[in-house]
Every structure is written in structure tokens, then in C-alpha cells.
Amino acid sequence: MAPTARLAAALIVIVGLALAGGSRGASAANDELVIGLSQFPSTFHPNIDPMMAKTYILGMTRRPLTAYDKDWGLVCMLCVELPTVENGLAVPETTPDGKRGVAVTFTIPEEAVWGDGEPITTEDVIFTWQIGRHPKSGVGNAEFYRSLYSIDAHDSKTFTLHFDKLTFDYNAIALSLVPEHLDRAKFADPQEYKHRTTFDTDTANAGLYFGPYLIADVVSGSHVVLEPNPKWWGAKPRFKRIMVRVVENTAALEANLLSGAIDMIAGEVGIAIDQALAFEKRHGQRFDIRYKPGLIYEHIDLNLDNPILADKRVRKALVFALDREAISRQLFEGRQPVAHSNVNPLDWVFAEEGLRYAYDPGRADRLLDEAGWSTMLDGVRHNADGAPLRFEIMTTAGNRTRELVEQVLQSQWKARGIDVRIRNEPARVFFGKTVTERRFGAMAMFAWISSPESVPRTTLHSAHIPMSENNYGGQNYTGFKNAEVDSLVERIEVELDRETRRGLWHRLQEIYVDELPVIPLYFRANAFVLPRWLAGVEPTGHQYPTTLWVETWRTAP
Amino acid sequence: MIRYLTGRLFQSLVVLAVMSFVIYALMGLMPGDPVDLMISADPDVTPADAARLRALYGLDQPVLQRYGNWLAAALSGDLGYSRTHARPVLDVLWPALGNTARLLGAALILSLAVGLPAGIVAATRPHSAIDYTINLMAFAGVSVPPFWLALLLIILFAVMLGVLPAGGIGALAGGGFWESARFAVLPVASLTLASIGGHTRYARAAMIETLRQDFIRTARAKGLSRARVVVGHALRNAMIPVVTIVALEFGYLFSGALITETVFAFPGMGKLIFDAIMGNDFNLALVALLFATALTLFGNFLADAAYVWLDPRISFRSANV
Numbered sequence: 078m079a080p081t082a083r084l085a086a087a088l089i090v091i092v093g094l095a096l097a098g099g100s101r102g103a104s105a106a107n108d109e110l111v112i113g114l115s116q117f118p119s120t121f122h123p124n125i126d127p128m129m130a131k132t133y134i135l136g137m138t139r140r141p142l143t144a145y146d147k148d149w150g151l152v153c154m155l156c157v158e159l160p161t162v163e164n165g166l167a168v169p170e171t172t173p174d175g176k177r178g179v180a181v182t183f184t185i186p187e188e189a190v191w192g193d194g195e196p197i198t199t200e201d202v203i204f205t206w207q208i209g210r211h212p213k214s215g216v217g218n219a220e221f222y223r224s225l226y227s228i229d230a231h232d233s234k235t236f237t238l239h240f241d242k243l244t245f246d247y248n249a250i251a252l253s254l255v256p257e258h259l260d261r262a263k264f265a266d267p268q269e270y271k272h273r274t275t276f277d278t279d280t281a282n283a284g285l286y287f288g289p290y291l292i293a294d295v296v297s298g299s300h301v302v303l304e305p306n307p308k309w310w311g312a313k314p315r316f317k318r319i320m321v322r323v324v325e326n327t328a329a330l331e332a333n334l335l336s337g338a339i340d341m342i343a344g345e346v347g348i349a350i351d352q353a354l355a356f357e358k359r360h361g362q363r364f365d366i367r368y369k370p371g372l373i374y375e376h377i378d379l380n381l382d383n384p385i386l387a388d389k390r391v392r393k394a395l396v397f398a399l400d401r402e403a404i405s406r407q408l409f410e411g412r413q414p415v416a417h418s419n420v421n422p423l424d425w426v427f428a429e430e431g432l433r434y435a436y437d438p439g440r441a442d443r444l445l446d447e448a449g450w451s452t453m454l455d456g457v458r459h460n461a462d463g464a465p466l467r468f469e470i471m472t473t474a475g476n477r478t479r480e481l482v483e484q485v486l487q488s489q490w491k492a493r494g495i496d497v498r499i500r501n502e503p504a505r506v507f508f509g510k511t512v513t514e515r516r517f518g519a520m521a522m523f524a525w526i527s528s529p530e531s532v533p534r535t536t537l538h539s540a541h542i543p544m545s546e547n548n549y550g551g552q553n554y555t556g557f558k559n560a561e562v563d564s565l566v567e568r569i570e571v572e573l574d575r576e577t578r579r580g581l582w583h584r585l586q587e588i589y590v591d592e593l594p595v596i597p598l599y600f601r602a603n604a605f606v607l608p609r610w611l612a613g614v615e616p617t618g619h620q621y622p623t624t625l626w627v628e629t630w631r632t633a634p
Numbered sequence: 635m636i637r638y639l640t641g642r643l644f645q646s647l648v649v650l651a652v653m654s655f656v657i658y659a660l661m662g663l664m665p666g667d668p669v670d671l672m673i674s675a676d677p678d679v680t681p682a683d684a685a686r687l688r689a690l691y692g693l694d695q696p697v698l699q700r701y702g703n704w705l706a707a708a709l710s711g712d713l714g715y716s717r718t719h720a721r722p723v724l725d726v727l728w729p730a731l732g733n734t735a736r737l738l739g740a741a742l743i744l745s746l747a748v749g750l751p752a753g754i755v756a757a758t759r760p761h762s763a764i765d766y767t768i769n770l771m772a773f774a775g776v777s778v779p780p781f782w783l784a785l786l787l788i789i790l791f792a793v794m795l796g797v798l799p800a801g802g803i804g805a806l807a808g809g810g811f812w813e814s815a816r817f818a819v820l821p822v823a824s825l826t827l828a829s830i831g832g833h834t835r836y837a838r839a840a841m842i843e844t845l846r847q848d849f850i851r852t853a854r855a856k857g858l859s860r861a862r863v864v865v866g867h868a869l870r871n872a873m874i875p876v877v878t879i880v881a882l883e884f885g886y887l888f889s890g891a892l893i894t895e896t897v898f899a900f901p902g903m904g905k906l907i908f909d910a911i912m913g914n915d916f917n918l919a920l921v922a923l924l925f926a927t928a929l930t931l932f933g934n935f936l937a938d939a940a941y942v943w944l945d946p947r948i949s950f951r952s953a954n955v
Contacts (some may be wrong), residue, residue: 119717119718119719119720119913120719120720121720122720125720126672126720127672212686212690213690215687215690217672217679217683217687218679218680218683219680219683219686220680220683268690271720272715272720272721272722274720276720277719277720277721278721296729296803296901297719297721297726297729297901298730298901298905298906298909299802299803299899299900299901300802322802322899323899324801324802324899325896325899325905326781326896326897326899328785328897329784329785329788329800329801329896329897329898329899332785332788332789332792332793332800332801333788333792333800333801333899335789335792335793336788336792336793336796336799336800337796338792338799338800338801338802505664505665505666505670505671505912505914506664506665506666508666508670508671508673509664509665509666509667509670509671510665510666510670511665513666513670513673535680547681548681548684548685549681550680550681550682550684550685551681552673
């Protein structure tokens with residue numbers, strides 16, 4: 078065959094293929110839903126290597142004991158009744174080594190079974206705890222399992238957890254069960270468990286799941302197919318099949334949405350807010366786009382070892398010089414609220430009457446003059462020794478939103494004579510060494526994600542300042558030391574009385590805003606791009622994903 | 635011949651050994667480790683947890699010692715587990731390798747099928763309208779950024795016309811060859827369009843050079859037709875530099891096309907290697923890169939064999955020099 082003829086034949090095949098299929102729109106059927114994510118999980122084991130993409134997918138297939146709902150209230154997910162001190166299911170006690178602990182009793186619903194029909198029992202709870210406690214199992218944050226020092230199994234469904242510390246969130250137990258009947262043998266060699274767990278060797282095994290859906294198929298890096306779990310005891314899910322497709326390039330994710338290859342983009346692991354805003358302008362009439370501000374706190378950590386930033390007046394001037402409301406309005410159309418402290422205004426412990434930093438350039442100038450930065454040379458403030466008021470700001474290179482914000486901050490500071498230079502690094506370098514080993518000279522911009530009423534022990538307590546002596550453990554990257562804050566953090570953790578705790582939280586915020594170890598910027602909003610025919614998706618704004626309530630998703634009437 | 639093959643095999647093993655150390659050392663020198671990334675995602679991970687996890691993954695050992703451990707295990711046939719996929723390395727590698735080989739193989743064949751004839755036509759009519767047109771299109775193809783071309787194809791065929799899927803490898807329709815082929819059309823087209831230009835330029839340059847040779851003038855003087863001169867005499871000689879390029883692309887076939895794979899959400903080798911490096915997945919990155927190196931060496935060996943076939947003046951003995 079001549080080359081031209083071969084080319085013609087190839088073109089005919091291509092056109093034929095195109096016409097034979099046509100682009101699939103899941104919405105056409107409405108009994109299938111295709112969700113676009115921008116990340117693929119590294120493992121499907123619920124307790125190893127935490128990742129939001131995994132939490133999102135597993136939310137459809139399994140449930141923690143308790144979770145915070147969309148109203149940020151704690152609810153039972155795999156228990157009959159939420160244990161409290163008031164109902165007697167949580168009882169303060171003294172631990173065998175004399176500490177103040179608590180015993181919390183849960184009962185698993187009688188009808189709760191794994192996807193293969195095996196009942197979910199206290200054996201699964203104990204097995205999950207054994208995995209979490211074992212130093213070689215690969216579980217990351219093992220603090221919970223250490224604190225849980227024993228479990229009493231009363232019968233196959235009821236058990237009591239004994240913790241060596243009585244904290245206010247004693248009943249917020251995000252324990253995600255591992256099926257003892259499938260994984261016990263795999264755990265025979267704990268060091269090899271992370272490689273042998275059924276979650277990764279046989280991911281589509283029904284016995285791993287007990288939610289409204291089961292994972293039916295997984296193609297690593299590409300997609301996950303979920304089908305209804307016939308053994309699920311709760312409300313029946315409406316979709317016959319849900320496919321989670323991973324498209325890491327967010328521009329391509331948008332194109333997939335427009336082409337109908339996916340129906341929705343998950344807010345939890347989807348597109349950035351600036352992209353969503355631009356998308357809304359072009360295609361807002363076709364989709365239901367929702368913005369849910371939440372517990373992702375964008376801020377700038379200030380290195381308090383920097384002699385200039387050690388001066389509180391300079392730190393305050395830096396904030397007074399910023400028009401953060403204008404940044405939120407201009408860049409995010411007001412969808413991402415300005416942060417006044419590390420506590421989200423949606424959190425019940427937020428201090429409504431607390432100190433606020435409004436844009437006040439005059440005050441910023443006065444504070445800088447007072448601090449000795451009063452000589453202006455070439456548009457930059459200098460002190461009496463002739464040193465310029467100059468810093469470096471760093472963030473994750475390639476994060477378009479942060480880079481944009483960074484430029485606006487730089488220009489606003491420049492107007493006050495503060496010379497801020499941008500030096501960004503790839504995320505793995507930035508988080509790998511620069512931030513974690515406090516190698517940033519002055520400012521590091523990034524975000525923390527937390528749960529409702531999350532106590533900032535690791536980020537504010539002086540015992541958590543990373544240094545070579547503690548092998549750079551802890552996340553108090555600013556190097557903040559304040560005895561009263563240390564005490565408040567410790568007291569908040571163990572205070573059960575809500576009103577007393579609220580007072581402690583308010584005092585903590587007062588000090589935080591006055592001392593300013595961190596420049597609060599805004600609370601990030603997740604953008605959910607949903608088809609107009611889909612109802613029941615309720616963004617939560619915290620780390621518990623919408624998929625934990627997937628059985629309420631339905632086609633709109 | 636046997637001596638030549640033995641020599642090439644030995645050279646290849648040395649190259650692979652050196653590459654394995656270089657890759658491991660470079661990855662080891664990169665700042666940060668998986669535990670750092672874990673800490674940045676979870677502020678509640680304690681220093682004790684971090685130290686425990688580093689010990690568990692062997693990250694508390696010096697790079698040289700880790701490399702030695704890896705090498706000893708690899709020589710005994712254990713290539714280890716992928717940290718970011720929680721599966722044995724080869725289980726992760728094979729599907730990606732297959733996907734990429736199909737994707738890039740199809741693109742290579744198509745681009746050669748179009749690029750070589752186009753280059754030859756342009757070379758036989760230098761400075762003509764057809765030569766200028768082919769050159770213009772070749773330059774356009776070479777200049778177009780791959781991600782832009784990929785997005786353009788998605789917008790045109792998936793969004794506007796709605797006749798082809800925007801990405802992925804297909805699953806809902808139940809699979810099968812034709813379903814997979816539909817999903818491959820746009821990425822293959824994107825890669826083909828991007829590489830036709832290069833192949834056209836190589837073929838044109840090689841053919842022009844060959845057509846200036848004395849033996850071509852002799853063939854023409856003997857009264858052979860233009861087509862006979864080009865196809866029968868010039869083409870085989872002009873293919874030698876083109877074969878070199880294709881041989882180099884053989885390794886590329888298996889190391890993937892990162893941008894195209896990312897835009898089309900195609901789970902291939904390019905994306906796999908990139909993610910493995912960024913995620914500090916030493917085992918996976920190392921094995922995948924060594925695989926690509928080995929295949930590049932194999933491609934070069936095939937090129938040497940092709941030289942011998944294309945030009946009788948070259949022998950395995952001389953190629954070994």
C-alpha cells in the first residue's frame with residue numbers, strides 16, 4: 078500500500094472510531110455519575126499515608142465511628158449513640174499509671190456488615206487498634222493509638238475505649254476499621270503489612286468495605302469504579318455506578334467536564350478557586366458552582382529569629398499595610414473570607430469581638446517609624462545603621478493562586494517602603510527542608526488544614542519548635558514562644574466545659590492576633606462544580622468529605 | 635558477530651550499573667523525603683512518628699547504604715515495592731509500559747508514515763512551492779507546544795464536536811479494542827502532529843545530502859527515472875541518519891510523554907516516572923528509568939544492525955570500533 082493510501086486508511090479509521098462512539102455524557106443516563114479528581118491515592122488502606130483523594134473515594138465505601146457533619150456537629154456514623162459524659166457512655170477515669178483518662182463506650186449497629194456479608198464486630202476494632210499501635214505497620218499519625226491504651230470488648234458489637242488523656246474531643250473518634258477476617262493473616266509480619274494488605278493487593282474485594290458503595294474496579298492512576306453495596310444497611314444510594322476519574326491537569330479537567338466525559342469536579346481535590354471563578358464566568362449557566370470556605374488556613378509564617386521580624390511593631394505594620402479585604406474581593410470575588418486569626422469564623426470558638434487588622438497604611442507607617450525604619454532611600458525604608466527594610470517571601474512554586482497573592486502583597490508592602498523579594502521553591506523542596514527545618518529567612522506562605530476546634534498544639538506550643546535537637550520535629554515553624562499560649566493550649570485540650578473552653582479559646586486568639594507570629598491571610602474555599610441535575614451534595618468545609626453522605630446524592634426533580 | 639554482541643552487552647551492563655547509581659544518588663540528594671511530605675499534610679504527626687516512619691522506610695540510612703541494599707535485593711531478583719502505589723514495582727510498571735508503548739508506538743509509526751514521504755517529496759523538489767509548504771508545516775509542527783496542541787484537540791473534538799473522549803483509557807463502556815482505540819485517538823494524534831515536523835525535517839535534510847552524492851549523479855547519467863533514482867538508490871542511504879533518530883526515539887517510546895499523558899489523563903510511563911521522582915519513590919523511579927535506559931541501549935543496537943543492512947560498507951566489526 079502506498080504511503081498516501083496508508084494515511085487515508087488511518088484517517089478513515091480515526092473518523093470511524095469518532096463517529097462510532099461519540100463523547101459520553103454520564104448525565105444522559107443519570108444513573109451513573111462520573112466525578113473528576115486531580116489526584117490519585119497512593120494506597121487504599123484507610124490508615125496508612127493520609128491523602129484527601131483517598132479520603133474522598135473511601136468516603137463512599139466506608140465510615141469512621143464518628144464524623145463532623147456539614148453543620149460542624151459531631152455525629153455517629155458507625156455507632157448507635159454518640160457517647161457523652163452526660164449520657165454516661167463516656168466516663169472520666171484514672172489510668173493505671175495515675176493519669177486523668179476517659180472510658181468511651183460505643184456500640185456498632187447490629188445490622189452493620191462488611192460487603193462480603195461478614196458482620197462488623199469488636200474484633201475488627203481491636204485488630205485496627207493493634208495495627209495502629211504497631212511501630213512497623215506504616216501508620217503515620219500513631220498518637221491516637223498510643224493514647225488508646227486498652228479496649229474492653231463487651232460483646233461482638235459493644236466495646237469500651239480507654240484513653241490515657243481526657244480531652245474535650247474524647248468522643249470524636251475517626252477510627253476507620255480494617256476487616257480482621259481479611260487482613261489478620263497479612264499482618265502476621267507487621268513490617269510487610271503495608272505491602273500485603275488486602276486494600277492494595279485486592280482492592281476490589283467487597284469485604285473491605287461497608288459503605289453505600291463498593292470499589293468494583295481500579296486502574297491505578299486512571300480511575301476507580303464504584304457500584305452499590307448490596308449489604309449496606311443504610312439508605313440506598315441512587316446511582317447504579319459512580320466512576321472517579323483522575324485528571325491531574327486542571328485545564329484538562331475543565332475540558333473533560335465541558336465535553337461530558339465527567340459530570341462534576343470534586344471540591345475537595347479539584348480546581349483552584351481562581352480557575353473556578355473564570356470557569357463560572359464562561360460556563361456558569363451550565364453548572365451549579367458552589368464555594369465553601371473552610372478550614373484551610375492560608376497564612377504567612379514569620380521567622381521570629383529574624384531580628385527585624387522579632388520586633389512586634391514591624392509585624393503589626395506588615396499587616397496594617399495589607400488590604401486583605403481588597404485582595405479577597407479582587408482576586409477571589411469575596412469567596413475566600415479574610416482570616417483574622419487561625420480560627421475560622423464558622424467555628425463556634427471563634428472570637429467575634431476580637432482584635433481586627435483593617436487596612437491602615439498610616440498606622441503601618443507610624444509603627445515602622447517607631448521601630449526605627451524611618452529613612453526612605455530609593456523607595457525603601459532604612460534604619461539608623463543604613464540597613465534596608467528588606468525580606469524574602471517564599472511559597473510553593475507553580476501554585477498560581479499563591480504566586481498571584483504574593484505579587485499583590487509585595488506591591489502593597491512596597492508602597493510602605495518595605496522591600497519584599499519573592500523566592501519560591503518547588504513544593505517538595507519548600508516543605509521538604511525550607512519550612513520543616515526553618516530555613517526560610519523571613520516569610521513562608523502556605524496553608525494548614527484542620528478539623529473543627531482543632532487545638533494548635535503542634536503549630537504554637539513552644540515544645541514543637543523544629544530544631545536539630547528534636548530532629549526537626551514539630552510544626553511551630555515561626556519559633557513562637559509564649560508561656561501563656563503553652564498553658565492555654567494545654568488547658569483547652571482537657572477542658573470539658575464548653576463555656577470555659579470558649580473563654581480559653583478567645584484568650585488564645587487574643588494573644589495570637591496581638592503577637593502575630595503569623596500573618597493571617599484568608600480561609601481557602603473549595604469550589605464544587607456540579608451538574609444542575611445533581612442534588613444532595615452538601616459541602617462540609619472541613620476534612621470530612623461530602624462523600625460520607627453519598628447516599629443522599631440524587632438527580633434533581 | 636558474537637564478539638561484537640558480547641562487547642555490546644558488557645558495555646550496556648556497565649552503563650546500566652553507572653546509571654543506577656547516578657539516578658539513586660541524584661534522587662537521594664534532592665531535599666526532603668516522603669515523611670516530610672507526610673508531615674506537611676498532617677500537622678498532628680509527632681517527631682516520634684516521623685522518626686519511626688523514617689526508620690521503617692530506611693530513610694534514616696545514608697544514600698550509599700540504601701543504594702547498596704537496593705542493589706543487593708535487585709541482584710537477587712527483588713525489585714521492591716513502589717511506595718506511592720503500595721504494590722510491587724513491576725506490577726506498577728508493566729501496565730504503564732504497555733500503555734505508553736501502544737501510545738507512542740502508534741504515534742511513531744504514524745509520524746514516520748507521514749513525515750518520511752513528506753521529507754522525501756520536499757527534498758526532491760527543493761525550493762519549490764511544495765517544499766516551502768512542507769517546510770512551513772514542519773516548522774509549525776515543531777513549534778507548537780505539546781500541551782497547547784493537546785488542549786486544542788480536546789476542545790475541538792471532545793468539547794465542540796463531542797465525537798471523541800477528552801481523556802482517560804476507557805472503562806464505563808466495558809473496554810475492548812475499539813473502545814480503547816477511541817480513547818487513544820486524541821493523544822496519538824497530538825503526539826503524531828508534534829513529531830511529524832521533526833521527522834520531515836530529518837528526512838528532507840538526509841535526502842538532499844544523499845541526492846548530492848556522486849553515485850546519484852551516476853545513476854541519473856545512466857538514464858534512470860527520477861523515481862527509480864530516489865527510491866532505488868537514494869532512499870536507502872538517506873535512511874542512515876533517520877534510523878539514528880528513530881533509534882533514539884525507541885527509548886523515548888518507553889519513557890513516556892509526560893505532558894501528553896498528563897493532559898489526557900493517560901496512565902503511562904512519563905507520568906509514572908515524574909510522580910515517582912517527585913514522590914521520592916526510589917524503587918519505582920529507579921527501575922523505570924533503568925528500563926528506559928536499557929531500551930534506549932537496545933534501540934541503539936538495533937540501529938547499528940540497521941546500518942549494516944542499509945550500508946554494506948558498514949560491518950559489525952567496524953560498528954564495534
